[in-house]
Ligand code: DPP
């Protein structure tokens with residue numbers, strides 16, 4: 010398949026001035042009548058009109074009311090060419106016939122539990138009608154929907170409602186008009202028998218907006234938290250970014266079959282129901298936080314994505330990185346900023362770093378692709394957000410705010426580029442940001458190596474900071490990057506010391522700005538050797554190689570003024586211990602651990618000044634996947650697991666009394682009503698982390714605590730935590746607990762997903778057989794993306810020893826599933842395939858097994874472009 014290149018960008022020869030769509034929906038067939046007003050751009054009159062299609066059947070075509078003859082055009086399933094359109098502006102009428110019920114790709118118009126719904130980003134609109142299905146063609150849409158009234162009493166599209174009424178034969182219609190010009194990927198339609206949770210919001214200029222969250226019948230009460238999150242998002246965007254909503258209505262619809270998390274269609278966001286439905290019985294604290302973040306994310310897109318969209322798909326981070334940055338800020342303001350920052354850094358390291366360091370590495374703003382669906386990645390989203398955060402650190406809060414305003418002023422109503430975005434900040438700050446563009450253009454995670462030197466006699470401290478970015482596919486040499494290093498020099502009393510002067514790098518407040526391959530920074534006039542605290546707040550998405558002693562790390566863990574670096578010091582200590590233990594296991598030795606770092610954690614657990622969520626993060630052991638990433642080469646997941654187990658046993662043993670007290674304190678508080686806020690979720694998170702650690706010893710007392718928690722839990726967070734522990738430890742009561750859980754929640758698909766995931770991620774020899782058996786369970790379906798991700802996705806991503814079985818059966822099974830899914834839903838299949846991206850890091854035997862599994866997919870005929878693209882890059 011062809012390579013699409015940024016360098017080849019050209020505007021279309023025609024603009025689409027106006028679009029009228031009429032959808033005629035029946036159970037048997039769907040007809041779409043599209044009427045487009047087109048006009049040639051300067052100098053392009055008479056050029057052929059070539060529109061995108063996707064598996065379309067054309068039943069009628071006319072220009073300015075005249076039916077075209079066969080000589081006038083060529084229509085294939087994937088393309089329409091009108092050979093010689095009129096020289097001026099003209100109207101193109103087309104009717105296409107669709108089969109939404111047969112649409113298993115979940116792109117374009119499809120049915121989910123009987124509801125007609127759409128997903129058009131990135132290239133789904135072409136599966137509805139022929140169109141310039143690209144983000145730089147903006148038009149004003151009017152949409153009429155007719156459908157059987159009993160089957161679809163609710164008819165929704167973008168914009169504002171215009172009219173509605175009854176027709177013959179039990180049918181009815183609704184007309185919607187969206188005054189804001191938009192590209193086709195933001196089009197949406199919903200028709201179904203849904204319940205609504207309604208409310209309203211008065212904007213900063215006093216306009217009243219009707220809000221509704223539509224859900225399947227009977228689920229309206231479960232939309233309350235999503236609605237509350239929406240209203241808080243609308244208010245926050247006014248207060249923090251000065252952005253007001255711009256239509257009379259804002260609708261959110263939850264559907265149960267959805268490839269992505271959610272979609273920001275103008276005025277009609279469509280969501281995976283996982284990010285809408287919640288009550289304490291069915292949703293965990295993590296689910297609540299996810300709903301709040303995704304509702305905010307999609308709402309924030311109204312300005313960063315819809316009002317200002319992307320010129321082409323290479324600019325995807327222009328809307329995604331920026332909107333992730335905005336939702337991160339929102340969540341930080343709603344909850345704990347320190348905890349959010351740590352969670353985001355963990356996510357980046359676990360999802361984006363392996364992408365950046367493997368065969369699928371690509372720049373935040375890629376320059377070529379074969380299939381754009383494969384670029385909705387952690388690099389574009391999460392690293393894209395980090396790049397914006399660095400920009401803010403670099404130019405300061407005020408210039409950043411002015412730059413945002415300038416961007417909105419200049420580009421409202423346009424399809425913009427990353428260069429235009431960055432120019433707004435260069436102009437607002439006066440800083441040359443060309444060197445900063447390397448973050449957008451080059452892939453790979455820089456490593457910053459730190460060397461220190463203390464001259465006691467001269468009271469002079471030197472840090473040498475050297476950056477290096479490894480080669481990535483297609484990019485052999487790398488330029489130095491602009492790296493902001495927020496820092497502190499921690500003195501013996503735990504406070505930051507102030508040097509009398511700093512030389513060797515630009516300094517901006519508490520931030521050193523690296524621009525060269527290497528800087529030696531000299532700090533004069535310090536009373537004693539400081540302990541350096543670098544990259545405070547995770548000020549740059551880099552790896553840091555620095556050999557601080559255990560004593561220094563323990564000191565930072567206890568004293569650093571920056572909470573991120575306190576956590577980082579603890580994590581570095583744990584990771585060092587885990588990597589060493591893994592090496593000992595591989596060498597046939599018993600792993601051994603220093604006790605001082607563990608005792609330091611214990612002391613922090615006693616500190617009443619630290620909040621529970623932060624303590625939970627401090628004692629959360631880096632995952633086996635984290636350790637494997639650090640080991641990097643010749644990974645043996647069984648050795649990692651053995652080291653991990655031994656480390657957790659040691660921690661649990663030394664901290665047993667404190668951990669038990671934490672669980673008991675939480676038990677005492679459990680009678681209070683469930684509130685999914687930072688305080689409540691922090692308390693539960695700490696208690697469940699403590700319980701998980703205690704259970705690793707398998708002691709009768711610990712397992713009794715787990716069983717009791719499972720039986721007496723008053724919310725899904727605690728119930729699920731306890732169930733997972735029982736299942737993962739292979740407890741004698743695990744099967745009974747799973748049965749009881751299914752008995753109670755088997756009719757709630759989102760909870761069935763948790764039940765599936767707990768079993769799929771169990772680090773036990775029987776896990777693969779269990780997963781295979783569960784694929785035949787009546788509650789499972791290969792047709793539903795959430796079920797597939799909950800079972801197969803969880804097995805591949807969260808069960809390193811069983812997915813990575815030495816006999817290759819784990820790899821083989823997942824490869825078979827990918828082959829089987831590909832024809833029905835290529836996007837989902839390609840996502841699953843990404844779980845193989847680090848296959849070259851395994852020890853030789855597993856590496857060979859993984860390659861065999863990948864090659865077994867490759868030989869299948871008719872692979873989708875999605876899967877073929879990932880496979881080709883993964884094996885390259
Ligand atoms: N729906 C996806 C998101 O909001 C793609 N735009 O990130």
Ligand code: ZN
Pocket residue numbers: 306310328329332
């Ligand atoms: Zn987004």
